[in-house]
Amino acid sequence: MxxxxxxxxxxxxxxxxxxxxxxxxxxxxxxxxxxxxxxxxxxxxxxxxxxxxxxxxxxxxxxxxxxxxxxxxxxxxxxxxxxxxxxxxxxxxxxxxxxxxxxxxxxxxxxxxxxxxxxxxxxxxxxxxxxxxxxxxxxxxxxxxxxxxxxxxxxxxxxxxxxxxxxxxxxxxxxxxxxxxxxxxxxxxxxLYLLEVENLQIQNYINKVKDDIIPVKVDHYCIGVLFSDRYTSDVGNALAEMYQDTYDFIAMIKLRTKNISYRAIKDNVDLTVFAQKYGGNGHKHAAGSPIPDTVQTNIIHEIFIGSEVL
Ligand SMILES: [Mn+2]
Known part of the structure; x- marks a missing residue:
């Protein structure tokens, strides 16, 4: 067989x-x-x-x-x-x-x-x-x-x-x-019920995080940075559209999985190029890149000063 x-x-x-x-x-x-x-x-x-x-x-x-x-x-x-x-x-x-x-x-x-x-x-x-x-x-x-x-x-x-x-x-x-x-x-x-509930949760989440964006200037871009692990695609696409006049693109930093997701809707942005600069890859309007392995322990050290990660 x-x-x-x-x-x-x-x-x-x-x-x-x-x-x-x-x-x-x-x-x-x-x-x-x-x-x-x-x-x-x-x-x-x-x-x-x-x-x-x-x-x-x-x-x-x-x-x-x-x-x-x-x-x-x-x-x-x-x-x-x-x-x-x-x-x-x-x-x-x-x-x-x-x-x-x-x-x-x-x-x-x-x-x-x-x-x-x-x-x-x-x-x-x-x-x-x-x-x-x-x-x-x-x-x-x-x-x-x-x-x-x-x-x-x-x-x-x-x-x-x-x-x-x-x-x-x-x-x-x-x-x-x-x-x-x-x-x-x-x-x-x-x-259909599950999808409806899920959709409500996503909308509620987007409403909550839309005010948590940190404006960051990188190269000639103005990026909207958000610390968010959830509903990446929906959140990224909604925020990229909502803030298209404010930011060139949205970067969602995901601390748990140690990577970043990028979402854009503007034609003059190519996220493949941007993500590659940070060791990542993807498509023109949706890409990702890793963040250093040490990020989590660095945060722990910054919060619990003098601590030791075992
Ligand atoms: Mn596939």
């Missing part, structure tokens, strides 16, 4: 749904939900035991060029590993035979990890269940949300809200059962 290992992105539905698709297609599946910076280490762990697996899929994530070189040189590795990604900053990884990065397909439709993996499974595995309308709808909703093209299909956004409410493990469990039991997809009353 064929044994499959899937490494996928822990951050959003685009990483979660490939687990559901894999569970429907493969009987013997092991999977890992990973952050972007954990992929290389996980793959290095798997290389010495790769003969245990028939295929190793890496979806919505990518590996370093250094590791890709090593895999490309070894037929035993590259015949089993298949990277399926859509991040535009990784297009150059198409140099390697086992890596497929697609931003837009031939018809100009933006792709996501889930949509690419779904097409791959449809093409290579003869599983009737994959053709169910509910799966097609969920794949499309997730692709829309992940590529910021949901505005023309507003109902798609609910799936990302429910992912935030459920958390990734419950999301996988719930929608795995859902697609087995249903032919078509629709939100039920409970989903």
């Amino acid at each position: 064929s044994k499959i290992r899937l490494l996928t992105h822990i951050a959003d539905p685009d990483g979660a749904f490939p687990v559901i698709l894999s569970k429907l297609v493969f009987e013997d599946l092991e999977y890992d939900l990973l952050e972007v910076n954990e992929v290389d280490d996980k793959v290095k762990e798997l290389l010495p035991i790769i003969e245990q697996y028939d295929q190793v899929f890496i979806v919505d994530l990518n590996i370093s060029r250094y590791l890709a070189e090593e895999i490309e040189q070894n037929a035993g590795y590259k015949n089993k590993i298949h990277v399926i990604d859509h991040h535009i900053g990784k297009m150059d990884m198409n140099d390697y035979s086992f890596i497929q990065v697609v931003d837009e397909d031939e018809s100009g439709i933006k792709q996501s990890g889930t949509s690419l993996y779904y097409q791959y499974l449809l093409k290579n595995y003869d599983k009737l269940i994959l053709h169910k309308p509910c799966i097609q709808t969920l794949v499309e909703y997730i692709r829309r949300v992940d590529t910021w093209t949901w505005q023309e299909l507003p109902e798609a956004k609910g799936i990302s809200g429910l992912f935030g409410i459920f958390g990734i493990d419950y999301f996988i469990e719930h929608y795995y059962e859902y697609v087995k039991d249903h032919d078509t997809f629709s939100y039920d009353d409970k989903d």
Whole structure:
């Protein structure tokens, strides 16, 4: 029996749904939900035991060029590993035979990890269940949300809200059962109620934090800085729009996860460039960068003077 290992992105539905698709297609599946910076280490762990697996899929994530070189040189590795990604900053990884990065397909439709993996499974595995309308709808909703093209299909956004409410493990469990039991997809009353409550909470939170912004000048930019860990995308987008005449963009400093999220709406701002300066990456109007590991302990020392972090 064929044994499959899937490494996928822990951050959003685009990483979660490939687990559901894999569970429907493969009987013997092991999977890992990973952050972007954990992929290389996980793959290095798997290389010495790769003969245990028939295929190793890496979806919505990518590996370093250094590791890709090593895999490309070894037929035993590259015949089993298949990277399926859509991040535009990784297009150059198409140099390697086992890596497929697609931003837009031939018809100009933006792709996501889930949509690419779904097409791959449809093409290579003869599983009737994959053709169910509910799966097609969920794949499309997730692709829309992940590529910021949901505005023309507003109902798609609910799936990302429910992912935030459920958390990734419950999301996988719930929608795995859902697609087995249903032919078509629709939100039920409970989903809609949860989304309504969530939306109220987000609006209340935005109303609270909108006055906590600290104006900061960096280079030639005037940035609105906010210490906030919650509802990053909604808060960032709402504040960037609300304060478009005051700030060039919004920077949300997240102390717990030690990173910063940037959101802009102005055309003259390219956050990719700004975030890269601070070791990050992203898109023109939505990007992120890490903050130093020492930030949390420095704050503790500043508050509890003379203290020692054990
Ligand atoms: Mn994605």
